Amino acid sequence: MKNEKNGKSMGEMGEFGFIGKIRQALKARSPVVLGVGDDAAILKPTPAHEMVLTTDMLVEGRHFDFKTITPWQLGAKTMAVNVSDCAAMGAKPLAALVSLGVPKDFPVADLEAFYDGLRQWGEAYGAQIAGGDTVGSDKFVVNVALVGEVEAGRALKRGGALAGDALFVTGTLGDSAAGLDALQRSSGKGEEAAGLLVKRHLTPTPRFTVGRALVTGKLSGCAIDISDGLSSEIHHLCEESGVGAEIHEEAIPYSPALIHYCDANHLDPLKFALEGGEDYELLFTIPLSKIAGAVQKLPKETGVAVKSIGRILPKAKGISLITLKGERVPLKARGYDHFSGNQ
């Protein structure tokens, strides 16, 4: 893509030329008082709220490859990843700062498409681009820092789980990792299913509405987003909360596309769900007394399926998986670690 001659490159247009060009599309609106174009952006917080701050960096060749993702999709995904962190806190996204390292020969048209993806997915969840930094780089690097807000004292924390709580997830697990597998494998087997899984991998949907419903309905004080595979995330949650947990294999929600793809390619959906990454579903707890209400309310209010997959136990019980055969086996964290292995 970088060598296509579709219009100006960043080297020809320059940093300030590009900022001037995109600035018109990024007019600040409340609660952003001052947006792109000053030393910093200004945001007016809502009284009785706390600010939620999160950031994610994506590096070309590590987290994405322009052979398999378009600039627009990458923009949308970068925003989605950050919105997902906000959602896991139960917060409303408000303002994003976008830092880009861009190769000299990168086409301006592609950068605009990238910004369109960022901006459109930001707006879909209430976040506007309020500022950033654009620098030269050998490889394309993007960092988004997202600022949101949540009613004071009501954020969903990893440390909020209590023994006895039920453990829930949104949507289905393993799709994104299977989509990545399909991109890399290209077996041609289960192709239609693979297409759906690839879409889940390239343009994940952050569970913003569920995070907000958990806060506004006072249903939960504990959530985490599943970016590194269920087995890792349950360990993070249990560590922070000082608890153990059990997960029932039979309850883990799979999409029909995942089952079909795994059948066609002799793969194990459980592996994708536990060890895969980038599902951006939410893992959260509900106290026993609120389960009935939550199960009824959440899908209706949010349009997102939620499923109980296990429960929180005292710490001494450890973290285990109850297999389809009813055996209890220790569940190890085997999520994605950016510095180990090949990825």
Next chain:
Amino acid sequence: MKNEKNGKSMGEMGEFGFIGKIRQALKARSPVVLGVGDDAAILKPTPAHEMVLTTDMLVEGRHFDFKTITPWQLGAKTMAVNVSDCAAMGAKPLAALVSLGVPKDFPVADLEAFYDGLRQWGEAYGAQIAGGDTVGSDKFVVNVALVGEVEAGRALKRGGALAGDALFVTGTLGDSAAGLDALQRSSGKGEEAAGLLVKRHLTPTPRFTVGRALVTGKLSGCAIDISDGLSSEIHHLCEESGVGAEIHEEAIPYSPALIHYCDANHLDPLKFALEGGEDYELLFTIPLSKIAGAVQKLPKETGVAVKSIGRILPKAKGISLITLKGERVPLKARGYDHFSGNQ
């Protein structure tokens, strides 16, 4: 540095191992309610304040070279650059999000030194590290997003200058660019001066106290930090304010080190001041009626020298330099553009 065998590398320790290690040094304190270790950090804003948001990305081989800057210095500088943006708004820095792209063979000890620099310089200005993201990368990339706050409606904006205002700068200009020149040239001429200039380049001092004094003393509504050379920054300020300006060459403040270094190497200090970058001094306006008070008050309150270098004019007058000979010449913006030229 990367190939030295001084302890573990990031590839051996892994992302989560490293996060666990630094987390103890990054305990959250008010106004950060929740720090490193959750999906997002939580910050409690002060009532009647607005949040100020800024971000800067630095890329190895573009903005720095580990041959000439230590990891600790790079950490300090990255924080300083962001604090400078906050200072240019008159805001107090509160919380930083730190994203790192780190090569696999990068020594953990160096990364800890980098974090020490970040943390220590953040604390010097009131900013704590509240979260971040650590990923793998071929080259070292760091992005800091800094959140600060300022009394509502009182931020210093680029667009706040009015014709008739006096134009001031803090400190001395051109030192950092001359320091970079000294690093690249290594002529050995004017060596002692070069050492001071290199220090200014590697560990700049953000003018936090001046920004705050301008706000709390109600002395100004307009400032910008000088990161790309005076000639560029005056253009940014004038464009946003819809005004012109004149700058008097004889009033531009140079350090003795800069004059000595330029004399020894037959260089022009004016070029460094106008076209150089990374001074991180402040350029700001003061209304005529407040000049006397400001000139007396600012150095005493802040310990930083300030100097009037010109004045704001109506837009039609354009932007000009009054040379030492008394000639008025148009002043072009020739600051640093990350996508043009060799840098």
